[in-house]
Amino acid sequence: MKLLMWLVLAVLVILAIRKKARPMTQDSMRSRNAETASDASSFDMPATATTPAETMVCCAHCQIYLPASEAVIRGQQTYCSSAHADLH
Template sequence: MTRILFWVALAFLVVAAVRAKLRANIRRQQEEIAAQARRQAARPPAVTAEPMLCCAHCGMYYPASENVPAGGRDYCSAAHTPAP
């Protein structure tokens, strides 16, 4: 009878230890996920790329914000626009 109680107690302790270890791992993973979410929330938003245009005179690519339109074409600077 004592051997049966010993094995039952041993099985109970093994199951309890495994469950405790699994609970600790789940808790650690949840903390890591929460920390990662906090880091991503604190990170500044990614800079979006600006469209690039090609100069009709020299063929250089430049940001669309620096565009000098003339005669329906795009130029990188006023020096490259055709003379009127």
């Protein structure tokens, strides 16, 4: 009887450890995924926030879009480079 009790105890302990261990790893994985997701979204947020701030302009010559800070402005038109600006 003692051996049986020990066996039952051992099985219960193993089951308890397994039950504890599995949700722990899954939860940690989920929380890690949630963290990376929240990190990605937090990284996305400034990117999307800065995108409207950084106005995209179109080159009047080749129609390529580029940030306004990198654009060459000649009069009313914006260009991707001084070379394209000089063509007009």
